[in-house]
Amino acid sequence: MRIQRCLRSMVVALGVASAALVSSACSKSPQITAESMEDNWALTEQHEPGSVVMTVAQDGQVTALVKDRDGKPIAADVSGSVSVKVPGKGGAPMSAALVPEPKSGGVLLAKLPPLEDDLTEVSYELKVKGEPFKGVLHVPRGGTRELQESAREHQTTQLDGTKGPSGGVLQPVGDDIVEIVADKESGDLRVYVLDLNLKPVPIGEREIKLAIQTASGPDVIVLAPGPDRLYFTGKLDVKVNPTKITVVLKEGGHTHVVLCGYRPGAVIVVGPSAPVIGILVATTWAVKVDVKPTVVVHDDDDDGRVLVIHKHKHKHKGKGKGKWHWK
Template sequence: MRIQGCLRSMLVALAVATSALAAPACSKSPEITAESIDDNWALTEQHEPGSVVMTVAPDGQVKVLVKDRDGKPIEEGVSGTVTLKAPGKGGAPTTVELVPEPKSGGVLTAKLPALEDDLTEVGYEFKAKGSELKGVLHVPRGGTRELEENAKNGQDIKLDGTKGPNGGVLQIVGDDVIEIVADKETGDVRVYVLDLNLKPVPIGEREIKLGITRGGGSEVIVLAPGPDRLYFTGKLTVKVNPTKITVVVKDGGHTNVVLCGYRPRSVIVVGPSAPVLGILVATTWAVKVVARPTVVVHDDDDDDGRVIIVRKGKGKGKHKWRHKH
């Protein structure tokens, strides 16, 4: 009997210990909260009724926080879905409902398929305090983190307000500076690769696609090489200046993806009040393409604060941007 009593005491003690170990797991803190989501590679889109803070991970994990006009997290009464539309797959989009993350201060989560393409369209539709918030993100395989990191890499070089030789929008993508421009009459799009003097050079073996977002819709345009590989060409389905352009440039086994004009941790204005990217211009395509890339030799003792480009290769226009402080 004494042995049985000892066994019962041991079993009770073991059960108590097991319960004590399990208790912290039940009260586990959320991975991301309303206070920390901005520090976890999230993009913020500002709508009229409020803002959407969203992070998309490579494995398809989505975390969202909706804020009111005053920037305060809305902790209750938010519902909605996120939809993944993979380009060129031919299948139906995947739509998943968001669920609240307990003890997170208003963060909602959803699990989409993993990001397998170099550019994937992720749309969202939310309802909060009687208002609807709809939008689209074009994200690379690395998710929103990759967009944030690529924005950091190019933030020292200022091209804001500078127009390209054809009057289009300029953007640095990896080691390239490109011009995005479209004919406002036909909707024909061209993308040029530019040299040190912002003159077009041959595109080499690059590949480029654009994720276009505008009021009322979005699209992904896979551009084709133009004659003699002097530029890329494509066509807008709607002749309206976009509010967002996400650019993919592949070259030499490397892929770079950037959101045009985006700075790390900045707010992206969307909706009717969003500023547009003026790529639609009246053009005659009269700008000539330089036959060979420029070679610039940089003297490290020169401290004039200029932006330096170093080019090499036959017709590829490979180069490196550096901003000296």
């Protein structure tokens, strides 16, 4: 009898505990709230009437929040949608409505197809108390998180205000530094790969494309190798300085994507007051690329090392005809 009473008490206790857990789970606040949005790999775009904070995840989940001019979340009278298309691929963009998340303080959610390409164009269109908020993000396969991680990786590289050899804009991408420059008369575009001394070097087997945003809209330019693969070439459709540039660089099976000039946590100003990125210059394309032919000499002492000799066209002081190092 005593055992039965103990068993009954245990069953009742377990039932109460389970009910408490269910009640706790049901009353739990949403995973993402207005307060946690900016810590969730979000990008913030500043419009005239306010700002849009947005994340795009690799699985296609979109999270958005609208703030007023004072930075306060707006939870009422907000509606809109997002659409997605892959640059260079046919078909109409796919759209999804942004739906308010209950008890989140203004967070909106939408579901798009997973990000499967190295660059995807995500457009948003919102109405907040009658005011329009429109914008475009170019996101890599890893979504806005990848853009934030790339920015953090390069945040100690001090290139702000430094011009390239051709007078263009410098941007770290992966292990490289690239210079983006265009002729203001013709709109001819070049991208150089630079060494640590900011001298142009051959592009090798790299591939580069640029997503460019101007007042007339977004454009994606797939660059072609120039003569002898000394630089990349392209053409601007509109001869104006862009307000945003997203760089995609591929090499050796790896793809690196960065938002030009972006710093972690920075607010991106868009619209009529957005600052421009000064890639348009008056140029004669007189910059020479430092081509260093390499001779590989295999050693015979079986220590696994390879002697690499760089031969230069100019003369060195002292003995020898080139520089060498052990690889």
